[in-house]
Amino acid sequence: MPHDQRPTAIVTGASRGIGLGIAHALAQSGFNLLVTGTRRNESTATVLEDIRNHGVNAEFFAGDISDLGSHDELVSSAQTAFGRIDCLVNNAGIASPVRGDLLELSPENFDKVIGTNLRGTVFLSQKVSKAMLAQTDEIPKSIVNITSVSAEMVSPERADYCMSKAGLAMWTKALALRLATSGVGVFEVRPGIIKTDMTSGVTSKYDTLIADGLVPVKRWGESIDIGNIVASLASGKFSFATGSVINADGGLSIQKL
Numbered sequence: 001m002p003h004d005q006r007p008t009a010i011v012t013g014a015s016r017g018i019g020l021g022i023a024h025a026l027a028q029s030g031f032n033l034l035v036t037g038t039r040r041n042e043s044t045a046t047v048l049e050d051i052r053n054h055g056v057n058a059e060f061f062a063g064d065i066s067d068l069g070s071h072d073e074l075v076s077s078a079q080t081a082f083g084r085i086d087c088l089v090n091n092a093g094i095a096s097p098v099r100g101d102l103l104e105l106s107p108e109n110f111d112k113v114i115g116t117n118l119r120g121t122v123f124l125s126q127k128v129s130k131a132m133l134a135q136t137d138e139i140p141k142s143i144v145n146i147t148s149v150s151a152e153m154v155s156p157e158r159a160d161y162c163m164s165k166a167g168l169a170m171w172t173k174a175l176a177l178r179l180a181t182s183g184v185g186v187f188e189v190r191p192g193i194i195k196t197d198m199t200s201g202v203t204s205k206y207d208t209l210i211a212d213g214l215v216p217v218k219r220w221g222e223s224i225d226i227g228n229i230v231a232s233l234a235s236g237k238f239s240f241a242t243g244s245v246i247n248a249d250g251g252l253s254i255q256k257l
Contacts, residue, residue: 006056007139008032008082009234010074010128012065012121013092015047017196018146021223022089023047025231027054031087034078036061057082065092065120066112071127079131086139087234088128090168091146093117095198096158110160117164121145122171129175133182140236141184145172146226149192149253169245176243185242187233192249195220216251 009026013019014035023035033051037044040062051058059081063070078085094116097109125143132141150158151165169188176186193199193206193215210218226248232238233246247253 006030006032006082007086007234008034008078008084009087009089010034010036010078010085011089011091012036012124014089015041015044017198018191018194018223018226019089019091020047021225021227022091022146022230023051023058023227024054025224025227026087026089026234027051027056027058029231029235030056031234032056032082033058034061034074034081035059036063036065036074036092038062038064064116065124066115068120068123071124074124075127075131084135084137084139085128085131086135086141088125088132088143089146089230089234090121090125090144092121093146093164096161099157102156102159105160113160113164114167117161118167118171121168125171125175129179129184132184133179140234140239141182142234142236142239143175143179143184143186144230144233145169145186145188146230147172147188147190149190149247149249151188151190153253172245173243180242183239185233185236185239187238187242188245189226189229189233190245190247190249190253191226192221192247192252194226195222214252215249216254219250221248221250 009031011023014023015037023033048058061074061077147165147168150162151169172188
């Protein structure tokens with residue numbers, strides 16, 4: 001399929017980890033990609049080359065989604081490069097800057113987490129939704145929000161992060177209802193314990209916990225596990241399931257006696 005006829009996906013925070021796994025899975029499914037990150041670095045060219053090796057086109061946008069003023073340029077970059085936007089994957093997010101007693105949570109840290117994980121994601125979704133609604137074609141449209149098992153499972157030492165993901169879960173439901181009659185599927189994917197560079201510092205801790213049964217399938221999740229789910233949702237085959245939550249956690253969140 002020529003590039004100008006391929007569907008296009010925006011994946012935020014796709015320079016590494018889960019976002020990069022999602023970008024590769026979408027590229028394998030035939031999507032052109034606009035991947036975003038806070039800045040270009042020495043690995044950006046390699047990331048784009050690896051995605052393009054799937055036979056699609058890929059471009060990079062440097063920006064922080066917490067900066068609402070950058071959203072217009074992000075959307076126009078995708079439209080200029082590919083002429084369309086068919087899928088938005090809201091993956092970019094930050095961890096709690098400080099873990100500890102929630103009674104000591106600072107307003108500054110709270111605002112930083114909410115500003116990226118929730119506020120930035122909400123208003124980028126708003127911009128992209130309007131762009132999608134302006135397109136008149138039959139290519140499936142979707143918005144996939146990457147939240148976390150922490151949207152429901154509580155970690156009191158990082159309450160700001162949990163609240164940001166719980167808020168994004170509600171945004172998913174609201175947006176699904178708003179876009180339902182327009183044929184845009186909106187979904188939430190909740191990763192569990194995923195092996196990325198961000199979890200490298202706690203590998204030995206979770207190796208033990210997983211072996212002891214914390215995760216019923218008894219293995220770490222991989223970025224491609226999340227990517228394969230997102231690519232399936234972006235295909236349009238799950239459009240009647242709009243608003244659904246996919247627990248991508250190996251059974252971690254299943255309540256047990």
